[in-house]
Amino acid sequence: MELTEETLSKTYRYKGYVVNMRSDEVRLPDGTQALREVVEHPGGVGIALENENHEFYMVSQWRYAQGRVLREFPAGKREKGEDPLETARREIAEETGYEGEDFVDLGPLVPTGAYDTEVIEMYYAKAGRYVGQHFDFDENLALSRMTLDQIIDEIMEQKIIDAKTIAMAFKIREMKNRK
Amino acid sequence: MELTEETLSKTYRYKGYVVNMRSDEVRLPDGTQALREVVEHPGGVGIALENENHEFYMVSQWRYAQGRVLREFPAGKREKGEDPLETARREIAEETGYEGEDFVDLGPLVPTGAYDTEVIEMYYAKAGRYVGQHFDFDENLALSRMTLDQIIDEIMEQKIIDAKTIAMAFKIREMKNRK
Numbered sequence: 001m002e003l004t005e006e007t008l009s010k011t012y013r014y015k016g017y018v019v020n021m022r023s024d025e026v027r028l029p030d031g032t033q034a035l036r037e038v039v040e041h042p043g044g045v046g047i048a049l050e051n052e053n054h055e056f057y058m059v060s061q062w063r064y065a066q067g068r069v070l071r072e073f074p075a076g077k078r079e080k081g082e083d084p085l086e087t088a089r090r091e092i093a094e095e096t097g098y099e100g101e102d103f104v105d106l107g108p109l110v111p112t113g114a115y116d117t118e119v120i121e122m123y124y125a126k127a128g129r130y131v132g133q134h135f136d137f138d139e140n141l142a143l144s145r146m147t148l149d150q151i152i153d154e155i156m157e158q159k160i161i162d163a164k165t166i167a168m169a170f171k172i173r174e175m176k177n178r179k
Numbered sequence: 180m181e182l183t184e185e186t187l188s189k190t191y192r193y194k195g196y197v198v199n200m201r202s203d204e205v206r207l208p209d210g211t212q213a214l215r216e217v218v219e220h221p222g223g224v225g226i227a228l229e230n231e232n233h234e235f236y237m238v239s240q241w242r243y244a245q246g247r248v249l250r251e252f253p254a255g256k257r258e259k260g261e262d263p264l265e266t267a268r269r270e271i272a273e274e275t276g277y278e279g280e281d282f283v284d285l286g287p288l289v290p291t292g293a294y295d296t297e298v299i300e301m302y303y304a305k306a307g308r309y310v311g312q313h314f315d316f317d318e319n320l321a322l323s324r325m326t327l328d329q330i331i332d333e334i335m336e337q338k339i340i341d342a343k344t345i346a347m348a349f350k351i352r353e354m355k356n357r358k
Contacts, residue, residue, distance in 0.1 A: 178335070
C-alpha cells in the first residue's frame with residue numbers, strides 16, 4: 001500500500017526562537033491535494049540518571065503550555081547541529097549538577113508525529129562527578145529523587161503523565177528484566 | 180519552591196485548521212519577564228483495541244511532519260467540545276472497522292509539554308461489532324494486528340517509536356501484571 005505524501009509547496013507562517021510553523025500543500029498517494037500543518041522543532045533529549053542508591057533524578061517544572069507543574073526526567077532542546085549525546089551530557093549536568101557516565105541509548109521517541117518534526121533521543125546514564133547545577137535565566141526547577149518502582153507507581157496512578165518519562169521508565173525496566 | 184509563570188500578554192502568530200501558534204510574554208517566579216511560544220492543539224485520543232485472539236489493531240500511516248511511516252495504535256483529534264471517550268468511540272470504528280467495548284481509561288499523556296497544549300487521552304478497549312472502516316479524504320492507513328508481546332518487542336527494537344503507543348502498550352501490560 002502506497003502511503004507517501006509528496007510536498008508541493010512549503011509556506012512559513014511563523015519563525016520563532018524555539019519553533020517554526022509551516023503550512024504545506026501535499027500530493028496524496030491517490031493524486032489529490034491536501035494541506036499539512038507542520039511545527040518545526042530542533043529535537044530534544046531526555047536523560048534518566050541513576051545514582052549508586054538506584055535513585056533517579058526527577059525535575060518538576062512549570063510547563064507553561066500545559067498550565068501546570070509536571071514531574072519529568074531531565075530533558076532539553078538540541079542546539080543547531082549538536083549531536084544528541086552532547087546535548088544529553090550538557091543538560092544532565094546543568095539540571096542535576098551531576099555529570100552522566102556510561103550512557104545507554106534508549107532510542108528515539110516521536111512525541112506527536114502528525115504535525116510536529118520533534119524527535120526526542122532518550123538516554124539512561126549513571127551519575128558521576130558533582131559539578132553543580134547551572135540553569136538558563138528563564139528555567140526554574142525543583143529536583144527530587146525516586147526509585148524506578150516509585151516512578152512506575154506514579155505513572156500507573158496517572159501522576160506522571162509526561163510521554164518521554166513514561167517511555168524511558170518502562171524501557172529501562174524492560175531492559176533490566178531482559179538481562 | 181514557587182514555579183508558576185503568569186501570563187502578561189498573548190499574541191496569535193498563526194491560526195490554522197488543526198493548530199494555532201502563539202507567543203506570550205510571561206512573568207517568572209522571580210519577577211523577570213520571558214517569552215513562551217505555545218502551539219495550541221485541541222487534544223487527541225489513542226485507543227488500544229484488542230480482539231478475542233489477544234491481538235491489537237495497529238495502523239501504519241505516513242506522518243508528514245516526520246517524513247516517514249509510523250506504526251501506532253489508532254488515534255485521532257478531538258472535535259471542539261467533544262468528550263474524549265466519544266472521540267475514541269468514533270475514531271476506533273473509523274480506523275479499524277470495529278466498535279470498541281468495555282473501554283478502560285489509561286489516563287492522560289502529555290506528548291511535549293514545554294510548548295504544546297496537546298493532551299492525549301488513552302484508552303484500552305475490546306473489539307465488538309464490525310461496522311466497516313471510514314476514512315477522512317486525506318487519510319490513508321494500513322491496518323495490521325499484533326500481540327502485546329510483539330508490540331513490546333518492536334518497542335525495544337526501536338521500530339515502534341510513537342510516544343502514545345509506547346506508553347499505552349507498557350501501561351496495559353503493567354495493568355495486566357498487577358491484576
